[in-house]
Amino acid sequence: MDRALDLHADVVDLARALCDVPSESGDERALADLVEDALRGLRHLRVDRDGDAVVARTNLGRARRVVVAGHLDTVPIADNLPTRLEDGVLWGRGTVDMKGGVAVQLALAAELTSPAHDLTWVFYDHEEVAADLNGLGRLVRTHPDWVRGDFAVLCEPTAGGLEGGCNGTLRVDVVLHGVAAHSARAWAGKNAVHAAGEVLRRLEAYEPATVEVDGLAYRESLNATLISGGTAPNVIPDRCVVTVNYRFAPDKSLDEAEAHVRALLDGFEVNRTDGADGARPGLDDPIAQEFAAAVLAVTGGAPSAKYGWTDVARFSSLGVPAVNFGPGDPLLAHKVDERCPVDQLRLCRDALRAWLA
């Protein structure tokens, strides 16, 4: 039996306690139980649970509601637990992605009994695996009232910077067809791998755009990420598949992004296999501007665009402007040497508190 979480402990101790309860995707229950139990001990919150997602809300009749969300699961442990604290840096699985952020959420959920806005604290499961399992997606589908608000903050790692919205992502397979033949009589066949050369040439020559949306610059990218063709070293390939991933700015819908890729690859068979709309940063919204001003007064810096796709797009699909803001360097997420400076945990907590209190 794990010990109960002490939400009033120092945020660093809380982060360590969270990391030291393993919660790989699909195995979040023990941690969700601890989080639920700790939140149920707080009188000022109403607590709901769905599967291994826990939602805690104030109901103070404030004019606006702010949602602060984070996921409880991690990618698999890589012999990097239990955590260790060395020279002001907390090492271990989850310290960046994203139990550091969850610790900030839980500390403030306990502390802010009378916040400026009504608050909804969302802790969810299955973020690190296939999108259809995503716990926040499930809440949006089955309990949209639990997660609705006027503004949302996702505490994914941004190294304490404020990152608005996110790029969308589109995946297509480009399929080249040929005719098989023995490679000693190649003229009897048609080489599908050679045909992929033109696809790769266009992708290589393509100059990805940087698109300004609501004042933030979204840098796009368009890449072949996988290629596979041929059946044997002495057979002319009759099929080759190039998987292409387009990360597109949130000024475009997924369908517009697909049309863009189809135009570039005109003349080739293009099949969409996966995709998700991006999210506009929403920083032109007054509440977002207020949030940005309050947070940046503590952290310094300026808002920037989020290039990767994140769950802020799920809030966006509900019409809720959302930003990413959390401790930890995102480039260390999923790494064996995942680690977070404890100062970032405190800075993020202080910045959020400054606005929410």
Next chain:
Amino acid sequence: MDRALDLHADVVDLARALCDVPSESGDERALADLVEDALRGLRHLRVDRDGDAVVARTNLGRARRVVVAGHLDTVPIADNLPTRLEDGVLWGRGTVDMKGGVAVQLALAAELTSPAHDLTWVFYDHEEVAADLNGLGRLVRTHPDWVRGDFAVLCEPTAGGLEGGCNGTLRVDVVLHGVAAHSARAWAGKNAVHAAGEVLRRLEAYEPATVEVDGLAYRESLNATLISGGTAPNVIPDRCVVTVNYRFAPDKSLDEAEAHVRALLDGFEVNRTDGADGARPGLDDPIAQEFAAAVLAVTGGAPSAKYGWTDVARFSSLGVPAVNFGPGDPLLAHKVDERCPVDQLRLCRDALRAWLA
């Protein structure tokens, strides 16, 4: 227990009997035993055996020695045995590749007790699998005296045509290197699959030569036969490998062929993974011209080049000129509907007999 082979039976009956004793590569013993037993019954031949290869020779003190070779093994049976004879066509595994040719060999081995040249009949194992297992290659290494001669005929299927020499084959891997990165931050990486585009472009633009060697036209080909790159749909690929197969005319050595490919793919990492020299047709040799004249007087037609690599190159490595000549359409080899017109069996036997008798 299989019945003994009757080498004096009609060549079609003999071909059927051979096909109906399964002998997939590695499982040739039962058939090799039958062949050895039948040959040992012939007083005019000296019979040797090595593994599942059987060699039978006349020793009549003739001025020249002709080697006639064929392999006993087949690719796996595909529910296409036992043989059936329909409207003058013999259906079943091995009818083309190459028990039809072996039947011609065995019939003539028994019939020609006093041939014009000394004769060496070679029957060998493991032709349809990895080159290092090849039974003829083993004989060349371990008993070169058994298989030496002034001229060799390999009874591989040529549909009764006379095919001289063979193209060589070279396989290289072209390895492209990149730097992995998340595909949402592609600019932090370097795309190894995009880099393969230039390799494919050069291969596609390449115009393969047709090279005349000893009066025969060898058509070359140069192809990417396999391509593989990338690790995940959301990661910039750090490695891509293109397997290239060059079928080159026998005017070049393997090393010259490699230099040709390296020049074409200058600037890329090229690693040789496999290769074999081709074989010149040797049709300028007087004995070869005599053979061609005698055979073509029966079959009609003209000599042509062999595009695929065959075991004639093993004779070539011993300095023995060699040609391919046998019943069965080579395009039907290894097919489920493998089949051979019985007229071709008789025609090939008659043509060889005309020269050897």
